[in-house]
Amino acid sequence: MNLTQWLPLAQTTENFWRKMPGSTDLYIWLGVGLLLGFGILFLLSMVPSHLRRWVVVTFTFLAGLPYVLAYLWPKPIAMDVATQLPNPGEQVGFLINAAIDPVGKLTNILQGFLLGVGIFSLLRVHSMKIKRKAENYGFSMVLIVCFITMATVGFGDWTTRTFQDPQGLLNDPVNWGFFNRANDLLFEGIYQQMDAAMFSMIAFFILSAAFRAFRIRSVEATVMMASALILMLNLMGALTFVWGNAIDGLAAQTGNTFLLNFKLTEMANWLRSNMQIPAIRAIDFGVGLGALAMGLRLWLGLERGGVSA
Template sequence: MLAKRTIPLFIAALIGFLLIATYFIPKTEQWGASAMEMFIILAAAAMVLGAGNLIMLNLAKISNRRPGWAYGAITLLAFFITLLIGVFKVGALPTATSPDNPWTAPLVSQEGVPFWWIYSYVYKPLTATMFAMLAFYIASAAFRAFRAKNIEASLLLGTAFIVLLDQIYAGEWITGFLPDLTSYVASFPEASQSFVQAIGIQVQNGTPVAAMVWEGATFAQMTAEQQAMATEVNNHLTGWWYQLVNGLRLENLTQTILDVPQKAGNRAIMIGIALGIVSTSLKVLLGIDRSYLGSED
């Protein structure tokens, strides 16, 4: 009982509070670094245990010819091939950092070597395929969630429709007639368009009129005609009518959704996650949650 539960609880609490202390007490930073090195060693051992568990489970599935045993065989074959190529650095090439000892060079960045080939032509396509399949599940879940049964669901449906519509060409085409900086610049004579474009970009970036610059000249150093034109551009682009109509363009409306309600909701979610992590961590450190120790048998 002492070795199986009390000592692991004490070690977990000690290391946990030590790592917390490193953020507040500078003298404990070295102790925290040593604890993290121990964690890396334990993580390496856990990877070995995980690999052993993977092998045993798939060998049992293959020997018993359970449903899906062929996939288990493919998994083991791919695992051992990748492991052998990675461990023995098969086909490793000399690099600038290790010209005389290619064994120390990273394999993923060496184009053409066997490990790079497996990563580029097996692992990455499989990952892309998995996420492509997830897209269909997400679409199915969205279809069930985006049913306008109440006000909240209607808002969710509307914002999702706007953001999704902005990702395709049809979205740009639908609101392309609304004014923007490009169409406004095109309304000026060709000789003045580069000046208006530069001033318009500065206005969109929030630059005051007095601080505007054109070809190295400040606003005070511009000609009277340029000052009048810059003032006109600033008044037009900051006017309420242009701001309202231009804000209805899908790209601007989408960005507003992402910057205001989406960011606020994301921050609320992150705060909730942080509080949950703190609560769970305290339960583990204080020994209230002992599920990581397994059953008491």
């Protein structure tokens, strides 16, 4: 029974949150939005400090509201969008869902601005080190030179590909110019390889952690190590094959099928299904409930101190 063919195609049409591109309505609302934005900024700057917490709490509540309502509002039953109109209850559902999109976009825009704040911090920390000639300031110089070079080359590559190549000729390296080649060298040739190298270094850290920390100091540590050993051995196909054949042979010889449970693959699958997965599921339940409680406190403005100070 397919009850959930819910297609809010209403989103593709005009609604309160979305005006059609090029329409007069869109420009009117853009103007109204700009005026409202400046007005709100002005009013916010006038808010006395003891009321600022309430402003933050109100905005947080309003931003979270569409997500909560969209979760709670019943989902519509299969509807033929080509021939039917949603009933009033369903229209509310569509409106709530349509409100999520602008909130999400607003979040993305804010994140874009905040990236600027982050970059400012990065450049400030390192330019100060260079200015003070602090210890190891050479690394800071390398960072700033790399930052400027990468940004210039990346921008050059993007502009040539976006504005000067309507035919898509730059997809073929034969047609590349200076910026495209430089970007390929810096990004693909250097950055990407360094990224992979950094990840592969984890192998060294795992080895040294295994040597240093994986010690049988207690019963729990012994159980953990035995389980880890079985799972690691199970990853080695050559060994599981030889072990499995030996167990098969032994079981056939003795007629004792219980022995088949001692195949490495069987033991590893049992550990995964009956130990690892339930434990992960239990931890995930706890983490999920913690996240729900935290989200609820933030949304309702119940947090004091720390972030909500």
